[in-house]
Amino acid sequence: MYRYDEFDQKIVDERVEQFRGQVARRLTGELNEDQFKPLRLMNGLYLQLHAYMLRVAIPYGTLSSRQLRMLAHIARKYDKDYAHFTTRQNLQYNWPKLADIPDILADLATVEMHAIQTSGNCIRNVTSDHFAGASADEVDDPRVWSEIIRQWSTFHPEFSFLPRKFKIAVTAAPKDRAAIKVHDIGIVIRRDASGTLAFDVYVGGGQGRTPFVAHLIGEGIQAGDLLAYLEATMRVYNQYGRRDNLYKARIKILVHQIGPEEMRKQVAAEFVEVKAQGALALPQAEIDRIQAYFAAPAFETLRDDALLAQQKAQNKAFAAWHDINVSPHKMPGYAIVTISLKPIGGVPGDASADQMDLVADLAETLSFDEIRVSHEQNLVLAHVKQSDLLVLWQKLDAAGLATANYGLITDIIACPGLDYCDLANARSINVAQAVSKRFADLDRQRNIGELKLKISGCINACGHHHVGHIGVLGVDKKGVEFYQITLGGSGDETASIGDIIGPAFAENEVADAVESLVDLYLNLRQPGERFLDTYRRTGIQPFREKLYAAH
């Protein structure tokens, strides 16, 4: 994985000292909260319902064991022994004290981490495929390009006060595991007919109040021109994105209002100008330098493990976990392991300091010292020998980390909701817990198959409900929490925005409603169909009739 050189380190160190000065000015009263707000919001520090919340960037979701141990250490020393992994592949501390923040950032800097641009109207943490470097279907490691984008976007002098926040996601596989089409910019890396890397740039996707699937704006951009193309896109947005209305300020609204064709024209014209300046052309030496950090680890030459079948036959729980949470690796004899942070009835995405330490230890000994955070709020060990899977499972199981539910209905994405967030209209965690308990039976979950259930506590859609096969949105009706259900959303390469099925449900009705929808799917499905496939075939009508029949 990437390691800082002296320049990267100095940028982060200087930022720590700068923020220390800003916090000092706030603590002495030289700055009032209104004046401090834009400064802290440049550095991932929010004021939530009960306390400050610090959001730490995990660039493209990749961590070393040392970094994860530091995150655990910070949770212990400055917070309440746990932290929350988010849909942006970031980590949030919910209870830090303002006076401690500079020290937390200094601790993070010692392991090449920071909270830069995890909030504010700037280019946020770049996200990517959590199976990068391990999955057979990718054409290149998308983290190379994510890192290049990370550096270009860090403290960009022109684009730090955009009309609104800006999110970029990168994938290099035809199977989109990074939900790139619901990002402000989504990049698909492919190889053209000659085998050369080409970058398709999708622009104007997003969720929130007005969800859109992104349009293909830049097709087949060459590697050396990637940053010039991004700069051109950002400049068009910075000049012409709306600033009169907070809710219409994202680039998706600009693309929608002027149309993708006009957007293509404007970006293309700006691209010519930026390229002519030349300064943003990526030298091959830099691409090579960064690529070297992401070179494949020293895989052994193995065959697929012969003992595995026997181990599975002897241990039903291990077998189930293996079938569900272990994905194929590009190298024979290796596997990709998803560590679910969705225990039945638990808080999606939360991990204790002890759990983080354990995962760090396991990654160090069994997975080339590397951990991934997925946008689905799970952790991934990307390079585990198949012959180590049983012992890995045993250790995870002992720590409550072996929940077998990857991709199943209890692998729920949920935002922190009204339990923490001052933007929320309703709680999310309670609904996730109720649905999780309702579908706790593993045989039942496996029979249902892949079903992505996503819950947001407000229209900002941090819980990605718009792209849930089943989405749940918390709303406030005269001071009471209600939940609106959407169906048929998807964040993958067939991205679609879910359809609202009808009037919202009370909190205690949500699990019943989900169960009713799932039961109907089981009746309607044809062989091999997932929930999403059945829904796309039948449309919303049978689901609507079933759900509201009793009302």
Add this chain to the structure above:
Amino acid sequence: MPLIKNNEFVDNAFRHIADEEALPDGAIVVSLKRWHAERDALMARNAPIALRLSSDQSPEAIGADVHHFAMIELEFPKFKDGRGYSWARLLRQRLNFKGEIRASGDVLRDQWLFMSRCGIDAFEVDPGTRIEDFRTALTEQTVFYQPASDRVATVLELRHKTHSSSQRASVAAE
């Protein structure tokens, strides 16, 4: 408003002229509207002229006229309105404007460095601003990833030793 240039407080040589106001002698700042309406008369004056752009006015519309101005003032009505950063870069890098670019309006201390990197070299600041704070703000960060209008060697150039000079070119000195 106090004005900072070259890391020092300086006198403001330009007088703001409202659109209806009669043209006085001496250095003045006019709006884009007035420039369009009275271009010939303004050019016939024998005194420096500066242009004031609101945040929704792109300097690209001025084109080659840009070189008639001794100074261009970019207004920042709210600190969140970041269009001026793009205007400054277009002025410096596309229109090749060599005169003063001044930032006025709602500007935070922690924005001065970004502005400087984009090519802004004069800053109207709140009364009470200390010059030490300004100097500190401009040196709190010294290493930069992006090429910008200040022509400072980027991290990429330092890594690969491709920059002709690793000295920071002082925008303010232009």
